[in-house]
Amino acid sequence: MLLACPPVKPAPFEYHAPERLDEAAQLLAEHADEAKILAGGQSLIPMLALRLTSFPHLVDLGRVADLRGVEQANGSVRIKAMTTQAAIEKDASVGAAVPLLAKAIPLIGHFQIRNRGTVGGSIAHADPASELPAVALALDASIEVTGKGGTRTVAAADFFEGTWTTAMAEDEILSAVSFPTWSGTTGFGVEELARRHGDFAIAGVVAGVELDGSSVKRAAIALFGMDSTPVRASSAEAAVTGTSGAAADLEAAGQAAVAELDPPTDIHGSSAYRKKVGAVLVARALTQALEEARRG
Amino acid sequence: MAEFPVSVTVNGQARRGTVEARKTLADWLRDDCNLTGTHLGCEHGVCGACTVIMDGVAVRSCLVFAVQADGSEVTTIEGLAAEDGTLHPVQDAFQKCHGLQCGFCTPGFIVSVASFLEEHPNPDDTEIREGLSGNICRCTGYQGILQAVKMAAETMQSA
Numbered sequence: 320m321l322l323a324c325p326p327v328k329p330a331p332f333e334y335h336a337p338e339r340l341d342e343a344a345q346l347l348a349e350h351a352d353e354a355k356i357l358a359g360g361q362s363l364i365p366m367l368a369l370r371l372t373s374f375p376h377l378v379d380l381g382r383v384a385d386l387r388g389v390e391q392a393n394g395s396v397r398i399k400a401m402t403t404q405a406a407i408e409k410d411a412s413v414g415a416a417v418p419l420l421a422k423a424i425p426l427i428g429h430f431q432i433r434n435r436g437t438v439g440g441s442i443a444h445a446d447p448a449s450e451l452p453a454v455a456l457a458l459d460a461s462i463e464v465t466g467k468g469g470t471r472t473v474a475a476a477d478f479f480e481g482t483w484t485t486a487m488a489e490d491e492i493l494s495a496v497s498f499p500t501w502s503g504t505t506g507f508g509v510e511e512l513a514r515r516h517g518d519f520a521i522a523g524v525v526a527g528v529e530l531d532g533s534s535v536k537r538a539a540i541a542l543f544g545m546d547s548t549p550v551r552a553s554s555a556e557a558a559v560t561g562t563s564g565a566a567a568d569l570e571a572a573g574q575a576a577v578a579e580l581d582p583p584t585d586i587h588g589s590s591a592y593r594k595k596v597g598a599v600l601v602a603r604a605l606t607q608a609l610e611e612a613r614r615g
Numbered sequence: 616m617a618e619f620p621v622s623v624t625v626n627g628q629a630r631r632g633t634v635e636a637r638k639t640l641a642d643w644l645r646d647d648c649n650l651t652g653t654h655l656g657c658e659h660g661v662c663g664a665c666t667v668i669m670d671g672v673a674v675r676s677c678l679v680f681a682v683q684a685d686g687s688e689v690t691t692i693e694g695l696a697a698e699d700g701t702l703h704p705v706q707d708a709f710q711k712c713h714g715l716q717c718g719f720c721t722p723g724f725i726v727s728v729a730s731f732l733e734e735h736p737n738p739d740d741t742e743i744r745e746g747l748s749g750n751i752c753r754c755t756g757y758q759g760i761l762q763a764v765k766m767a768a769e770t771m772q773s774a
Binding site (some may be wrong): 333377381393405 | 617637638660674676680682731
């Protein structure tokens with residue numbers, strides 16, 4: 320028998336579906352802290368369904384055609400915010416220009432999630448255990464945020480402030496992310512520990528290296544699931560730069576990466592366990608990156 | 616609360632209605648279209664029972680609001696078999712390989728696998744396991760499901 324009142328899980332909200340970015344920015348400005356952006360919905364809708372959160376207004380960006388697509392120019396790949404993770408996963412030219420994206424995206428959720436989940440949504444959501452914020456941080460991505468007054472660019476290093484918290488104001492929308500393309504002899508690696516494929520990472524690492532002959536000229540390393548934001552491992556980068564990338568160098572980099580961290584404890588692992596795993600994953604991600612770079 | 620008009624082509628048939636914005640595509644398919652083959656397990660994107668194909672790609676219908684699906688084309692489990700009742704190769708393989716027991720998760724698995732095999736016509740075991748990772752089955756232990764995916768891949772390739 321049908322219930323008299325069919326079950327609906329989220330709390331009620333006013334729904335707005337603008338077709339232009341400026342209209343969306345206007346709506347956010349009007350409703351200030353009562354409004355939330357709906358991108359792919361793969362994190363927000365579960366939170367609404369579980370009533371972990373609720374908003375009087377949702378502004379759906381799904382109808383804003385100008386927020387989808389990829390542009391490659393001036394040594395970077397600019398991905399508009401509503402481009403799905405699946406679209407990037409299937410775009411070989413993006414994978415060639417920014418290999419770290421091609422390696423990290425298949426680890427996000429499951430393919431059904433990536434078909435809806437967006438690049439901008441993942442970065443704006445700023446979950447500390449998610450992959451794309453770490454990729455943005457490691458590669459020094461530039462994040463474009465648009466408000467009623469126009470668009471400003473925020474460096475990834477200044478963007479992530481805490482769990483689900485970013486440098487965006489309440490009335491700003493993440494509109495695009497530019498990932499720099501590395502040239503030269505480069506390689507990239509992603510390592511993540513999760514209970515099952517697609518689960519939230521217990522700990523994860525993204526890494527890139529550039530070689531000059533046989534020595535490491537440049538390294539970029541970011542960890543996720545280890546703090547309230549993704550963490551750039553500058554001391555590990557310094558530890559490995561200038562070395563030949565021998566096993567002992569990578570182990571030292573791993574130790575340096577976690578030395579200052581105090582990761583969270585939960586049912587999947589203690590803080591101490593995460594530190595041990597994080598150090599090992601740094602060494603493995605660097606190994607993967609070095610092998611790729613040496614293959615040329 | 617305001618209601619919104621929605622117009623969705625479901626299994627080739629135009630469906631129109633009005634919905635509250637907070638109603639999910641899954642609830643709309645089940646309550647308003649009476650297509651109850653789409654099952655709801657967790658209702659927050661973990662179990663995969665509600666998987667449907669929307670504009671050519673598999674999505675969790677509990678993580679899409681019906682208003683977001685306005686103007687789209689949706690295929691549900693009811694739309695996979697031929698009109699004369701001939702089963703889709705994935706349905707046939709699940710039956711032959713005992714890829715189900717209680718059957719609750721089965722619509723989501725079959726829709727996911729049908730979509731997965733479109734993109735990976737000749738998958739290896741690792742790809743199959745990754746492809747199945749978004750759906751949860753509590754009865755079978757998955758071995759029959761793995762066999763079914765392999766059989767369906769062979770059938771679809773030789774077709």
